[in-house]
Amino acid sequence: MSLDPDTPLRFSPLHRLQWEEAQQRYVILYPEGLVELNATSAEILKRCDGKHTLKTIVEELERKYETEGLTDDIREFLEIALENGWIQTAD
């Protein structure tokens, strides 16, 4: 099962994505849990707003980091995020 590049993605209403000043990083908060994110993972998740798709996230981040070929890495991370319930497909 691989993620459709045009499916809109949204962050799960049962989780919270938050900047932690004390840790200087984004974290995901959920019942009994806390996941610390690196900068790129946070950039990906911040874009899961119900409108962005794999394709548009890749486009934006390739532009932001002035690079190419991010599709596979971003797809892999989004699939993990889906499996963990951090994000959902918004259709």
Place this chain on the structure above:
Amino acid sequence: MKTAGSKPPISPPRWLLAELTYACPLQCPYCSNPVDFARHKEELATEDWKRVLSEAREMGAVQLGFSGGEPLTRPDLEALVAHARRLGYYSNLITSGYGLSAERIAALKAAGLDHIQVSIQAPERDLSDWLAGTESFAHKKQVARWVKEQGYPMVLCVVIHRHNIEQMEGILEMAVELGADYLELANTQYYGWARLNRAQLMPTRAQFERAEAVARRYKERLKGKMKIYYVVPDYYEDRPKACMNGWGTTFLTVAPDGAALPCHAARELPIGEFPNVREMSVREIWEESEIFNRFRGFDWMPEPCRSCDEKTKDYGGCRCQAYLLTGDMTAADPVCAKSPHRRLVDQAIAEAEAPPEVPLVFRNPKASRRFFET
């Protein structure tokens, strides 16, 4: 290089457990509150709690549990939840659900509460009501439905022991029926009232193995729908559970009267007085108090832990369990097969096969007073 006697760097707390009160309308015989809880009457005021929340948040605490006793008995709960939300905590209400109305659930949501963990004693009315010492089963299920309807992540918690372990299937079906997003199957840990009632609570090895197989089957089946946390009964393991991710590294509990504890069971340790948030700031307590430093790092360990290569994994196990079973809080947790005291755990296991006929002691102020009044 680490030199002898040096202390490891102190990491800031991440989880704060705010035990708002020891008052509780229920009487669960496995309650982890200290048996002499009725001794501690002076509850912190709203302003004290607000200050504690602010100070811990400033240090980096982010997960917050409101518990007790029954935190709903505090009329300032909504105000504390709102304060916590402003500070950026992810807050959890750990409740029996007793007396909780749909309106109050909505008010707590409006104040910024993130989730509610409802505990139910058993999947069937008579047993659940008997264990709770109060008629509450039907209402608890209603509360669970309201929590779900109002868009909170629904966390159901069931404490497992010999009186409900045979109903593991029923417990899981109940969680499915209620639409739980998370199910915590918490095998009883023998602190507080549970330690007192251990002979009546401990399941046999065969019971435990059957129940675990059922839980594992559902876990597989419900993957992606319900997250099941299974807290293992460590008596049936041969290595102890890690002490709170390391003593004084991650968890801070503040008891109803303001005593600061490195673990919610720590009040049973033979320590004259715990530092109190009425007298010290959270930072002073965390960084400077003797008790938070006492079991940090590894230098305090005697053998067999001292030279054991697993000490970085389990920190020698639970200090409270070591003390409750051996009388020595620096001993290796007797659950460990390497502990010279492991026979104490094996005796308890043997006793579970033929438990003595004694009644359960229910948790209430009257029973509690027996432990300190003469």
